[in-house]
Amino acid sequence: MNLLERSIEIIEANQSKHGSYIASPNFSQYGYCWFRDGSFVAHAMEKAGREESSARFIRWGLNVLKRYRDSLQKATAGNVTLDNFLPTRYTMEGFYSEDNWTNAQSDGYGTFLWVAAQRPELLDQSDCEICDMTAKYLERVWKVPCYDVWEESPNMVHTSTLLSIAAGLKAIEGIINRKTVWRDIMDFILKELTSDGRLKKSNTADEVDSSLIWASYPYGLLDGDSLLIKKTARTVMSELYFDGGLKRYKKDTYYGGGSWVLLSAYLAGHLKSNGERDISEEIEAWIERKADLNGFLPEQVPENLLEERMYAPWVEKWGEIASPLLWSHAAYIDMLLQ
Template sequence: MNKLSRSIKIIEKHQSPQGAYIASPNFSQYGYCWFRDGSFVAATMARAGKVESAEKFFRWGFQVIADQKPRIEKLLTTPGELITHKDLLPTRYNLNGTLTQDDWPNGQSDGYGTFLWALGKYAPSEFIKENLELIELVVRYLEKVWKIPCYDVWEENPDGIHTSTLLSIAAGLKAAERILHKETGWVEIVNFIERKLVKDGRLRKSTLSDDVDASLIWGAVPFELFSIDDQLVVNTVKAIDEKLYINGGVKRYSADTYFGGGSWILLASNLGQYYAKTGEREKAEFIKEWVEFHFDAEGLPEQVPEFLIDERKYSEWVNQWGEIAKPLLWSHANYMELLLDLKGKA
C-alpha cells in the first residue's frame, strides 16, 4: 500500500461514527476534534475522492453549530467592546459534538472560517442548500468577532489579533460570499491585514509580534486569498525559508518551545505545496522526501524533534504530556495535499 492510501486509511480509521476527526488518537491532550484540523482533513479527503468521509464531517460540524445557535445569537446582540475570547465559540469539541469540560484555552475563531472555506470548496450544492441558514449564521458571527483578540492557531497569545486567524476567516467569508450570493466582510479583513499586519513587505505574525509564522503561507496555499506570485507572499515565503526552514522541515515560528520547537510535518507540506505551484519542483520533492522519511508504521507525527530551538523544553513537554502526537491526522492531510499537487491532481 502506498503512502497516500495509508494516509487515507489512517484518517478513515480515526473518524468517529458521528463524523468528527480526532486530532490524534494516541496523544493525551488531542482526543478532541478541532474545527480547524477537521476542516483541513475533510477538504483533503474530498479532494482525494473520499467525499462520503468529508460530508460526514461537514454534517458533524453543522450539528455542532446548530447546538451552539443560542450562544451565537446572544453574541450577535452583544456590543463588540464587551466580548472577549472567553465569550467566543470553542474551536474544539468532544467527538460526539458536546462541549469539552476542561480549562484548556479554547476561544479561537479560525476554525469556523476554515470550515466555511472547506464547505465552499468541496461540499455538494444540495448539501449546501440544506444548510444555508447555518452558513449565514456563521458568517454573521465571524463578521462580528474577527477583530476580537483570541488565541492563535497554536493555542497561544490570547491578547493579539493573529494574521493566520484572519486569513482563515477571510477565506471562509470569501467562500460564503459565493455560496450566499451576497457580499461578506472578507475584503475588509484582507485590507486590514495589508494595512496593519505587514512589515518590511511581508506578513507579520500578529498585532503582538513582527516575527514570521509558517502558517502565514496559508494566505496563498491553500486559501488563495493572494496569488502565489504576489510580492507580499513572495517576501513572506522568503522569510519563512530563511528563518524557519531547516533541511526539509519547518518551524512554527522562531521563538517556539513546544516540545523544544521541532519541525512540523503539516507546515513543511504547505511550503512544499507552494514550491510545487511555483514550479520549483526540486524543492517540493525534497520536502516530500523529508516528510516520508518520518512516516513509520504508526503514521506521521505532529512534529519532528530535530534542530530544536530550545532542547531543554523537549524533555519538559514529554514528561508532562508524553511523546509527540502520532499519528496527527492534520499532518496526513497536508502531506496528501502535497502529493496531489505534485501529481497535478485538481
C-alpha cells in the first residue's frame, strides 16, 4: 500500500460537499470541522498538489467567518471572555455546533489565516476584509486565557496557541496590507513563555508540550537551528518520545496518554528540515506500521501509556480511539513532502 496516496484518498473522501473536512468519520465526538485541524489538512493537500481540495476548505472557512461577522465584530469591540470567544468547531455545513462541549479556543483562527494566506489568488476584496476582521479579533484576544489545542486548561495562556496566532497574523499581513502584532506576540513568547533556555507549555506550566515544535515546523516562526528550538526539541524528545511515537505532554491521561501520529510527524518534519534524518526516518517507519489494513491512521496509538489505568475508561466513554483521523494523515503527507 502506498500510504501517501491512500492518505490523500482518505482526506478527499471525507471532505464534505461544503468544503469542510470532518475530523474523523468513525468517532462519535469528532463529527465536526475544526478550523485548526482543517487548516492543517488544507496545508497538506496544497503540498500534495490537491489545490482544489485546499481551495474548497478555504472558501468554506471564509464563508463561516462572513456568516458570523456580527459575532466577530462584537467580540472585537467589547470585553472578551470565554463566553464570547468565537468557537473553533463548526458543523460540516459551517454553523455553530449545538452541544455543551468546550469550544472556546483562538488557535484555529490563527491557523486558518496562515493557510488562507498561502492562496492569495483565491481572495477577493470581501475575503480580504473578513481576514482583516479576523486578524483584529486575534489581536484583541491573544492575551486572554482560553482552552489550549487539546481543549484543556482554560485559565492559562498557552504557547502553542500564541504560535498559531502569530503564524496567522504574520502570514496575513500581505493580504490585508497592514502590520499586525505578530512580532509583539513573539516577543511575549520569548520573554514570558520560556524556561531554562527552551519554550514552555504555558504561562503557568514550565514543562514542555509536543505542539511547541510547531514554532519551527510547520509554522517557521523560529529558526529550527536556533538554540531555543534545539533545546526545546531535545527536551520534547527526552521526555515524550518513545520508540518512534511522541506523547502530547507528561501528565496526559486521554486514552491513557498514548503516542500521537500527527505530533510524531511534525517532529519528523522539523528534524528533516534540519538534516537530522536518522530519527525522522524512524518516525516515518513507526507511522507507516501503525496504519491498519484500510490504510487508516489513528489519532494516537495506545503503547507506552503514561497512565495505563485511564485507557479503559475513555474507551468505555467514547469508544475506540479515532481512526482515521484526517489530521494524522495530513501530518504524514506534510512530513513526507518536506
